[in-house]
Amino acid sequence: MRSGIFAGLLLATVSAAAAFAQGGPIKLANVAELSGGGATVGTNWKNGIDLAIEEINAKGGVLGRKLEVTHADSQSNPGVARAQVQKALDNEPYVLLGPGYSGSVKVTSPLAAEAGIAQIMGGEAAELTQGGNKFLFRTSFGQQSSMPKVAKYINDELKAKSVAIVWVNNDFGKGGRDVITKEFAKYNIKVAADISTEAGQADFAADVSKIKAAAPDAVFVYVNEEESARMLKELKRQAITVPLMGETTLVGQKVVELAGDAANGARGHVGLTTDAPVDLVKAFREKFLKKYNYVPDHNGLKGYLAIYMIKATTEKMGKVDAKAFADTLHGLTIKAASEPGILMDVTFDEKGDIDRQGFLVEIVDGKQVVKQVLPKLN
Amino acid sequence: MTATGKYLRIGLGVAVIAALIIVPMNFNRYGLYILSQWAVMTIAAMGLNLTLGYAGQVSLAQGAFVGIGAYAAAIMTTQGGMPLIAALGVAIVLCFAIGWILGYPALRVQHHYLAFVTLAFSTLAFLVFRNEDWLTKGIYGISNIPRPNVMGFATNRPLPFYYFCLGSLGIVSLAMWWLIRSPWGRAFVALRENPVRALSLGIDTRRYTLMAFAIGSALGGVAGTLYAPLTQYIDPVPFNLSLSLDLLMMVIVGGSGFFFGPFLGAMIAVLLPEWLRFTQGYYLMLYAVAVMLLLIYSPTGILGILDRYLTERRTKAASALRAVAKSRLETAP
Numbered sequence: 001m002r003s004g005i006f007a008g009l010l011l012a013t014v015s016a017a018a019a020f021a022q023g024g025p026i027k028l029a030n031v032a033e034l035s036g037g038g039a040t041v042g043t044n045w046k047n048g049i050d051l052a053i054e055e056i057n058a059k060g061g062v063l064g065r066k067l068e069v070t071h072a073d074s075q076s077n078p079g080v081a082r083a084q085v086q087k088a089l090d091n092e093p094y095v096l097l098g099p100g101y102s103g104s105v106k107v108t109s110p111l112a113a114e115a116g117i118a119q120i121m122g123g124e125a126a127e128l129t130q131g132g133n134k135f136l137f138r139t140s141f142g143q144q145s146s147m148p149k150v151a152k153y154i155n156d157e158l159k160a161k162s163v164a165i166v167w168v169n170n171d172f173g174k175g176g177r178d179v180i181t182k183e184f185a186k187y188n189i190k191v192a193a194d195i196s197t198e199a200g201q202a203d204f205a206a207d208v209s210k211i212k213a214a215a216p217d218a219v220f221v222y223v224n225e226e227e228s229a230r231m232l233k234e235l236k237r238q239a240i241t242v243p244l245m246g247e248t249t250l251v252g253q254k255v256v257e258l259a260g261d262a263a264n265g266a267r268g269h270v271g272l273t274t275d276a277p278v279d280l281v282k283a284f285r286e287k288f289l290k291k292y293n294y295v296p297d298h299n300g301l302k303g304y305l306a307i308y309m310i311k312a313t314t315e316k317m318g319k320v321d322a323k324a325f326a327d328t329l330h331g332l333t334i335k336a337a338s339e340p341g342i343l344m345d346v347t348f349d350e351k352g353d354i355d356r357q358g359f360l361v362e363i364v365d366g367k368q369v370v371k372q373v374l375p376k377l378n
Numbered sequence: 379m380t381a382t383g384k385y386l387r388i389g390l391g392v393a394v395i396a397a398l399i400i401v402p403m404n405f406n407r408y409g410l411y412i413l414s415q416w417a418v419m420t421i422a423a424m425g426l427n428l429t430l431g432y433a434g435q436v437s438l439a440q441g442a443f444v445g446i447g448a449y450a451a452a453i454m455t456t457q458g459g460m461p462l463i464a465a466l467g468v469a470i471v472l473c474f475a476i477g478w479i480l481g482y483p484a485l486r487v488q489h490h491y492l493a494f495v496t497l498a499f500s501t502l503a504f505l506v507f508r509n510e511d512w513l514t515k516g517i518y519g520i521s522n523i524p525r526p527n528v529m530g531f532a533t534n535r536p537l538p539f540y541y542f543c544l545g546s547l548g549i550v551s552l553a554m555w556w557l558i559r560s561p562w563g564r565a566f567v568a569l570r571e572n573p574v575r576a577l578s579l580g581i582d583t584r585r586y587t588l589m590a591f592a593i594g595s596a597l598g599g600v601a602g603t604l605y606a607p608l609t610q611y612i613d614p615v616p617f618n619l620s621l622s623l624d625l626l627m628m629v630i631v632g633g634s635g636f637f638f639g640p641f642l643g644a645m646i647a648v649l650l651p652e653w654l655r656f657t658q659g660y661y662l663m664l665y666a667v668a669v670m671l672l673l674i675y676s677p678t679g680i681l682g683i684l685d686r687y688l689t690e691r692r693t694k695a696a697s698a699l700r701a702v703a704k705s706r707l708e709t710a711p
Contacts, residue, residue: 075662083408086407086408090406103611171613
């Protein structure tokens with residue numbers, strides 16, 4: 001009898017708590033590289049998230065509920081990332097955000113999948129979405145979709161037969177280098193020189209000498225922004241005049257600012273850039289600059305988009321349902337016309353990979369000029 | 379030492395062990411993960427404490443040995459499908475041998491020169507982990523590292539795995555306790571305090587220096603074989619120089635040369651940043667400041683404070699006794 005009363009009380013408490021949760025804020029958890037080697041990545045990502053949440057909450061939230069996020073620092077270390085994701089998941093967030101480093105994504109994604117919570121992350125390594133994880137979503141092109149476009153351009157437009165590859169030896173650089181090497185093989189393009197560099201490397205004189213000795217038809221540069229700028233300067237100093245091709249990190253605004261004249265002529269495929277010729281992206285850039293006093297890199301955009309992905313998916317479901325979230329986002333197309341925060345139309349496939357338009361740009365007189373718009377596939 | 383003091387210490391020890399077993403039972407997965415991490419790091423720090431605290435050899439390579447152990451475990455259990463115990467054996471032998479070889483420079487150079495030699499080794503190990511793709515899968519790392527079955531019990535769940543780590547820590551602690559009380563342990567201390575005198579007393583300083591390095595390194599390997607199944611994914615980044623520096627800090631903050639130093643040091647290094655996380659962006663700064671203040675207040679670490687307190691009490695008691703005796707002498711007719 002007494003246990004019956006107790007059970008009744010317990011039930012009442014639980015249902016009261018559930019009712020309270022219905023009206024309370026929607027809890028999100030972010031685990032990112034806020035210190036250590038990936039601090040730039042994680043801080044941009046975090047700021048993008050905070051900006052989007054501030055905007056959404058100012059307009060009344062999602063389905064009338066405010067968004068609330070907790071930020072945890074992974075110290076750019078997969079072991080710490082695992083601990084922090086575990087902590088975040090123990091608090092049962094609606095969606096998990098981050099991390100940005102592919103290694104940290106690899107160690108944490110099985111945990112989120114086990115908990116049945118969707119994870120929206122910043123990693124770009126090709127293999128992340130190929131393990132059949134039903135809860136993992138990208139915010140940008142994986143290397144398996146960006147590199148083929150770069151290789152095609154090098155083959156069709158530059159008509160290069162031999163290419164020197166310069167890459168940064170971390171999971172980002174190595175991943176890109178491995179995918180593009182395979183793509184080059186398909187076109188019978190020879191890799192004239194395969195040069196690995198360090199993150200934070202200051203002097204590229206020796207590397208550029210090697211490129212010079214190999215005399216390739218084009219150079220593919222896949223290192224981070226600061227290193228890209230130093231590389232470009234050194235290439236100019238040693239008078240290498242063959243076309244320079246890269247990705248987002250070679251042709252960003254920051255590279256142009258740092259490298260000055262040396263950046264002219266650099267070309268690249270860009271998935272997400274604050275320099276995109278899209279009005280909504282330009283507006284985002286202004287808002288970000290106003291709030292944080294600096295121009296974000298693509299990681300800032302990714303964090304911002306992650307929040308609007310959550311908003312669009314939740315509004316599509318019409319309810320806040322963590323279990324149904326991943327299913328709803330698979331196959332979902334979000335149009336910028338109806339959800340301006342998403343900036344560009346985007347579709348998510350069954351693996352959590354994205355389909356969005358991309359750009360081929362060239363630096364001309366210190367300005368990014370879009371040479372070609374690569375349309376969305378579907 | 380008095381009998382009550384002895385019972386008090388035994389009682390305290392039993393209480394701490396019981397707490398370590400019982401309290402985590404209703405911890406969430408995060409809490410268990412952090413505690414397991416503490417146990418693993420304590421083992422690595424104990425190894426360094428032997429090399430640095432007892433034998434007096436500065437080493438900045440302990441993180442590299444944790445890495446060697448972790449890679450041995452990851453490669454053997456994922457690619458070879460071998461049990462973790464086999465990996466443990468390989469890691470111990472490998473780290474012991476490499477530690478022995480790394481000990482040779484210690485016969486010629488001391489202190490910060492030795493630190494530089496071990497630092498170079500640390501960098502070398504990192505480069506091998508990263509660049510030898512065929513073996514270590516390079517920067518991509520090794521994922522899906524299985525957790526072991528111990529005597530028929532699966533340790534996939536966080537709680538059994540924590541007990542596995544705690545049990546390993548217990549075994550290592552007992553072995554260490556025995557070691558530092560053996561003639562070897564005394565030889566290590568002699569080596570630290572006065573190598574010339576140790577030599578004149580017939581201690582083979584050459585052999586014991588190498589031995590201190592080898593055993594300390596082997597314990598790093600043991601910690602590594604536990605680290606790999608704990609995170610279930612490893613890449614080269616966690617085993618760079620900063621882990622070696624972290625371990626060095628654990629030993630110094632806890633109290634270098636004290637048996638329980640590494641336990642406290644690892645607790646500070648693993649748990650304190652977690653407790654300070656509520657301060658958001660400031661937690662690493664506060665953590666750094668706390669460590670600096672501690673070392674300014676007590677350069678010999680936390681146990682140094684305790685040691686100082688106990689010594690003072692003993693001195694006071696002794697001088698009180700002396701004063702009494704003196705006054706008796708003076709008042710004697």
